[in-house]
Every structure is written in C-alpha cells, then in structure tokens.
Amino acid sequence: MFAKYRSVSLIVRILIGLVIGALLAVIVPSWSGIGLLGELFVGALKGIAPVMVFFLIMSAVSGYKSGGENHFGTVIVLYLSATLLSAFAAVGASYLFPVKLVLPKAAAVAAAPKSLSKVLSDLLTNAVGNPLSAIVNANYLSILFWALMIGFALRLTSKETRKVITEISGAITHVAQLVIELAPFGIAGLVYTTISETGFGGIAQYGKLVVLLVGTMTFVYLVVYPLMTFAYTRQNPFPLTFWTLKRSGIPAFFTRSSAVNIPINLQACEDLGLNKESYSVSIPLGGSANSGGAAITVSVMTLAACATLGIQVSFPLAFILCVLTALAATGASGIAGGSLLIIPMAASLFGISNDVAMQVVGVGFVIGVIQDSVETAVNSASDLLFTATAEYADARKKGHPVDISAAIRRAEGKADPAVAANAPATK
Template structure:
C-alpha cells in the first residue's frame, strides 16, 4: 500500500506536460510493437468520453453560479472578447483565401463520404444556431449543445440572483467547485488517455495521410500556424503594447497541447478554465467567455472550410474572383461559428461553402471524405488553435481593461511586481 501511495505521489509531483509527452511516446511505440492490442484504444475513449460528459455540466453550473452570486460584471471586457473572437475568425478565413491563392491546391477525390445531413446554405446554419439557443435544456446537456447550455445557464443564474436565497447561492457555488474538482481529477489522468488516442491514430492511419494529401495538409497546417504565431500575437500586441509571445506560448502549451489530442474544444473547456485562473483573470468573466469562445472563436474551422472549398474549386477548374473570395470569407467565418452545433464539426460545413460556387453536393461530400482522411492531423491542429485562442483573447480583453484603469500587466508580460 505504501509503495502504491509513493508511486501516486511521484506521478502527481511530475509535470503534467512531461507526463503527456511520455504518454504520447508510449502510445506511438505500442502502436508499432503491438498493433493488435485493441484494448489500449479504450484509454483514449474513456478519457475523451469523461471530458465530454462532464464539460456540459461544468459549463452550466459555473456560468449559473457566477451570475447568481451577483458579482458578475459583463462590462466592456465582454464586448471586447466577443469582438476579438469574431474578428480573428474572419481574419483566419481571409488569410486562408490568400494562402490558397498563393499555393493553389487540387484534391485527389476519395470515395464519396457516407450520406450525412449537412447544411445547404448560410441561412440554414444561422437557423440551426438560433434554434439551438432555445433547445430543451436537458437535451442541450445530453447532446453537448453549448449555445443552449449557455442560454439556459444565463437565465437560470440571473433568476437565482434575483430570487435565490443566500444559502442556495452558496450551494450553487459549492456545486461548481465540486464539479471543477472532478474535472481536475480527470485531467490528471490525461497521459493515459493521450496514450490511447495516439495508439489509435497511429494504428488506424499510419503515414498514408502524409503522402496522398501531404501538400493540402501542409497548406492547412501552415495557415493555422501562421494564424497562431503571427496574426494572433499581432492583435494581442495592438491591444496590450507588449511582447505577446509569453502569453501565446503559455496558452499553446497549457491549452493547445491537450486540445490537440482530445480534438474537442468543448472537452477542453475545463482546461481553459483552470488556465484562466492561473492567469489571474476575473472568474465572473471567463466563466462565460470561455464557453462562448468554444462556440464562436473558430479560427481553425474557418481556415478548414475556406481552403477545402477553394481546393474543390481548383480541382473542377473554376475561376474564383476576388468578390467571390471575400464573400467566401464572410460565409466561412459565420458558418464556422455554427460548427459546434452541427454533427461532424467544420467538415460538414464545406458543402455549404461549396454551394457558393455551384459545386454539387455529391462532389462536396467527396471533399468532406478527404477531410475525414486528413482529419487526424488537420482537426487536431484546428482544435489546438481554437482552444488556445479562447484563453488568449479572454486574457487580452481583461489585461486591456487593466491598462485603461492604470493597473500593471502581469509580471510574465513585463509588468511590475
């Protein structure tokens, strides 16, 4: 028993990042040595399943508790956060248009993807988004509909603020703390989950995705890295007038890394909440802005939709004019904000964007099929970009307000002690 406790203590004392890297290496090695050990996949399935299961409950109780306490200050900072989320999503789509023009791609069309229910126009996407607001709250929790969860959590929290007894508000706060602790326990087991996820990906896909679709994948990943390492830091610099990279790299390491392996912005919400607390942000703000960012801050999704659509147009020999490209950027940005409410994420919004150029649904679904093939890398990088950006811009809005109030930035950004 003492030996077991000593092992657990040593495990907990080791850096989570180091443990994740060890899990990554072990998963890759096991995939090569014992590719038939299917039971190893269950570690990944259980980890992602646990995160996805607890995340909706966490979002509901944290948002409701924050609003119920009567200390919530959804002031200019909140408006700044929303502006930054929407601005960067549009810029991501516009940059994807530029990189697609500079490095035009064509697609070796795979077999048509299985028939899916996909949105056929921007109106349908917006309709789905609005419908999700008023979805049954229990259904929203069960299905991970974060737009609906946010809507009902806000109403419930505001109602509790007005009519709830003080003891009830304390109970709600304690519930939020308890759920947060459960999330921390799950995150602590991330190395085992990531080992299973890496094992599954290596066994299922091997290196084939890097050969047949290497150039397309390189353009997608390269554009996302440009957004993460150049454009986003530039925007942060404009707002904070300091070196943005300490914040950017910290968010990529502590948020982007786990998001890369879980491939789910929703499942990474608890990680982002913890990171915001470490950054000294106002809980009343980030408890609302982080779940919102997981829905509307979709830089990676906008890049994927734009590049895949233009690759389809190039494959068919269609000429894309500048006005059409600008319209595609707007459509991709707005559509990306609705991606989390559509089964299959950003890939199933490609037919909507393809319809702008008159590309048939059959061809568009073949492009979706290609997207699923390269998704093991593309979707991982996309999610890392999205999730890290959620924290980056929440922090930017908060620190920008600090500067307006004459406060100093945090020490890691060059502020005074």
C-alpha cells in the same frame, strides 16, 4: 503515488504517453486493450463536458455583479475579429498555394446544410432545443442559451441558492480535472489506435492539403493573433502567445475538443491571476464564439474543392466566403470534427453540388487526425490568449498596466507543483 505523478508537468506526461502509445502500436499492434484506454478517456471527457459547460455558465451568470470589471466587450470583439481575420488568412493562403483534392467516389457522412438561411434557421432552432436533450447530445448552442437564461433567472433567487449552484459547478469541474489528470493514459491509447489502424503514412496522399491547413493555422496563431495582442496591450505578445500554446494548445491537440479543454483554460486563467468574473464566462463562451481554426478549415477546404473543379473565385465572392465562414464557424460544435459539416454550406456559394461537397467532407475526416487536432489547439489556446489580452488591455487603458512576462513567470510557478513547493515564501 498520485501526488508524485502530479508533480510532473502535465505536458511532460502527455508527451511521454504519446511516445509510449506510438511504440506500442509498432511493437504490439493487436493489443485492443491499449486502444480501450483512449476510448474511455474520450468518452469520459465527452460525457462530463456538456454538464460542466452548462453549470459553469449558469453559475457565472447567476453570480454576475453589475458594474464589475468583466472585460466582456473587449473579449467579444477579440473573438469575432480573430475568427474573421482567420478566414481572410485562409483565403489568402489558398490563392497563394492552391491545392487540388483527390476526391473519393463516396463519402458516408451525415447530412449538412447548404445555404446561409438554412444555417441561421438551424442555429436558432438548435438554440431553443430541449435543454436536457442538449446536454445528452452535446448541443452547445442550446446549452449556452439555456444556461444563460437560467443563470439570469437565478439572480432573482436567494444568495444561498446561488451558492449551491456555484458549489455544484465547482464539484463537476473538479471531476473533469481529475479525468484530465489521466490524459497521458488516454492519449497513449488514442495514438496507439491511430497508428495501428492507419500507419504513419495513412494520410500521405493528402499531404499538401494538410500542410496548407496547418501552415495557415500556424501563421494565424504566431503572426495574426500576436499582432492583435500587441495592438491591445502594447507589450511583447510572444511570451503570452507561446505560453498559451503550451499550456492550452498541446492538451487540446490531443483531446480534439475545445469544450473538454475548458478546465485547463480555467486553471491557467487562475494561475495568471485573472478576474474570475470575466474568465468564468469568456472561457466557456469561447468554445463557440471563438473559432478561428474552424474558419480556416472551412475556407481552405472549400477553395480546394473549387480548384479541383476548375472554378474561378472572384475577390468579391472570396470576401463573402470569409464573412460566411466566420459567421458559421461561431456555431460549430465544440467537439471533434464539428467544423467539417459547415463545408457544404460554404461550397454552395460556388455552385458546388452537395454530393461533391460531401466528398470534400469525407476528405476532411480522413485528414482529421492532424487537421482537427491543430484546429482545436488554435481555438482553445486563443480562448485563453484573448481572455488574458482583454483584461490586460483594459488595465492599460485605466493606467494600471500589467507586466505580462512577470505574470507568466508567476503562473509557471503555480502550474508546476515541484516549482511551487520549492518557491520562497515571499512569492
């Protein structure tokens, strides 16, 4: 039965779960057991994600081969450029379509940093925190730091020791993949809870802000990122753009966590036939380093607060905002809502008090059902997009261009068990 269940595309199963959850929320809004499915799903993903990221990076670094074709330089440039360009796009959209907020009287959310020096200090302090505590609390900066340190140290050990770490990493990833296979049930529960508690019009009063955020993220992913891909590969970027959005963006939209979407991206890279030495590190790394969606959220929300308070934003200050948000976004947590607590720091550039800034953060949590979902979809799908782009670009430079459309067709056959089962043996 499970094999038959898996023979249906994961995307199709997710959409079916979405519809069923919405229908049940309308028909029987008091069935708490349905909502429990969503809580169990998210809890399982959040539980396995920090452990998985730690072992994935540690294993990949310990098995790193000097002189190999790892494409790290190209990947990092793409990640950082995309985050900065996303911030510029958000500022431009906010100038063209200014939005004012209806701020609540109070916002009961956690404290957040207000200055750049405080952000940098917190980043460095968190990075060297206790590794066990980092895994428990999902502190991905600390997880990344210690996984890299231990991974490099493991390179001095025997081949057998490194093999054990690799096998443990594979086992943990397999567990995460099994959890993701049950995503339709969890998503049905999440959608049920959202609709039964807030209704379909729960965020209607913030409609303009949602449209601006989603519109900017859509523009960035469908215009800015394809232009970057074309500049590197010199091929039509849209087949790869849409494929990554379908394969990675849709699941990430519902899980609302780039970290827990890592197994899906790793499998997609394998289906594309990419270099495992490269994507086994670049995909987990992208959960923090590639945060274009977070940069958009912080920039738009900050400028919306300025418009609400009647603060005039000069172009030089807007430029500083772009650089600041791009820098801070790379340190945003890889879990749901991780970017919102950067807003007070950005707002401090314009003299906005922390009390008002935290009210803006409160608005962010209200619209998070859509904003955070789209933001995560952009972040996670672009991890996959830029990892593939970097490898194809390096292959083109060496005179061995890859037919991207053909690679996607082969990947589609591998991703769909029904297609793969009926594929000719020559493929």
